[in-house]
Amino acid sequence: MEIINDREEKLELTYPCSWCYKLIAGEKEALERAIRDVIDEREHKLTHSNTSRGGKYISMNLDILVHNEDDRNFIYEALKAHQHIKMVL
DSSP: OOOSOOOOOOOOOOSSEEEEEEEEESOHHHHHHHHHHHHTTOOEEEEEEEEOTTSSOEEEEEEEEEOSHHHHHHHHHHHHHOTTEEEEO
16 A cells, blocks of 8 residues: 555645535546536536546546535545446545
């Protein structure tokens, strides 16, 4: 196991704040459906980030206002657990 950041410092955020999740999925429509499933009608901005060389994967940035740490973590975990999303960064 490689430790990328061995400092014990916690990220200091002032809520509410804008947060960006990078999402990787197999297709754009499935990714958009997953976002609707997780955040419902919350205001957000979805922008294209990249497409894999072979076109098998697409990555997009989801910018959304998070109200507190629990909200930020809930969205992360819900997106990560969704069947249409391969990875959340």
